[in-house]
Amino acid sequence: MHEDHRVSATDTIDTLPRGGPAASWLDRQLETERLEFLDRDDVDDRVKRSVVRALEHICTKFRYNEKFAQLAMQEVADIPRPRILELGAGHGGFSRELLERHPDVEVTVTDIDPASVDDMAAGDLGSHPRAVVRVEDATSINAPDQAYDLVVFAQSFHHLPPRAAAAAIAEATRVAKKFLIVDVLRQSPIVQPLRLPLISAVILLGQGYPTAHDWLISELRAYSPSALQALAAHTETDIATRFSNDRIHQVAVMSRGDLDKV
Numbered sequence: 333m334h335e336d337h338r339v340s341a342t343d344t345i346d347t348l349p350r351g352g353p354a355a356s357w358l359d360r361q362l363e364t365e366r367l368e369f370l371d372r373d374d375v376d377d378r379v380k381r382s383v384v385r386a387l388e389h390i391c392t393k394f395r396y397n398e399k400f401a402q403l404a405m406q407e408v409a410d411i412p413r414p415r416i417l418e419l420g421a422g423h424g425g426f427s428r429e430l431l432e433r434h435p436d437v438e439v440t441v442t443d444i445d446p447a448s449v450d451d452m453a454a455g456d457l458g459s460h461p462r463a464v465v466r467v468e469d470a471t472s473i474n475a476p477d478q479a480y481d482l483v484v485f486a487q488s489f490h491h492l493p494p495r496a497a498a499a500a501i502a503e504a505t506r507v508a509k510k511f512l513i514v515d516v517l518r519q520s521p522i523v524q525p526l527r528l529p530l531i532s533a534v535i536l537l538g539q540g541y542p543t544a545h546d547w548l549i550s551e552l553r554a555y556s557p558s559a560l561q562a563l564a565a566h567t568e569t570d571i572a573t574r575f576s577n578d579r580i581h582q583v584a585v586m587s588r589g590d591l592d593k594v
């Protein structure tokens with residue numbers, strides 16, 4: 333019997349709970365409409381840059397770039413010269429790691445934020461012979477169908493409200509054979525109230541208020557697997573999804589084809 337992943341009669345796509353259509357009352361309390369500093373137009377660019385730099389530091393320190401690159405390479409293991417599009421790259425650490433690991437990979441490194449793109453283009457990625465750096469909005473990707481083997485969106489999918497998130501799934505699975513989402517894991521609503529103050533305090537002490545603020549919001553805006561299924565169902569294309577997690581990150585691989593064959 334197939335589980336029904338569509339949004340429920342009482343929720344529209346815009347009010348889809350981050351915990352999915354069947355989210356409990358407690359889970360629905362543990363989400364927020366509040367935006368991260370990174371997503372606000374009224375926030376000084378220096379604050380946003382400080383958050384991106386802190387993320388770069390965290391990704392290096394905890395070896396997230398390596399972890400995400402390994403996940404990506406698994407998805408294109410049988411392709412000699414994989415073409416990979418990174419959305420929401422921020423600092424570009426993941427794409428840099430991919431280019432170091434794979435001698436033939438071609439990477440398009442993008443973000444919706446022009447200041448992040450300018451910073452990445454001014455650094456080593458901007459002059460790398462196998463990298464293109466440019467602005468791209470995950471919800472409306474400027475590329476033909478199947479232009480890439482893989483699209484990767486790391487630690488960013490939760491930034492999108494549900495309607496935009498469904499559009500990103502439709503777009504990423506249109507322009508690539510596979511869409512790899514690696515995001516903050518939505519924790520159980522029982523664990524979260526105990527965990528959040530601790531995590532926030534640790535990040536506040538290490539990285540400062542703006543990063544702690546954005547991290548807290550990320551945890552409350554993270555999508556569960558059932559929410560991701562509902563978003564994929566909303567695209568009205570037949571999307572196959574495979575999930576895994578390592579208790580820190582939620583991983584989803586999506587495809588319009590058979591995931592065992594693409």
Ligand SMILES: C[S@@+](CC[C@H](N)C(=O)[O-])C[C@H]1O[C@@H](n2cnc3c(N)ncnc32)[C@H](O)[C@@H]1O
Nearest residue numbers: 387420421422443444445469470486487488491
């Ligand atoms: C938390 S940062 C993640 C940066 C990096 N990928 C990492 O793992 O550290 C989220 C990024 O998503 C970007 N972003 C937000 N909305 C976006 C959209 N609609 N399309 C593309 N990028 C987006 C932000 O500008 C930001 O750089």
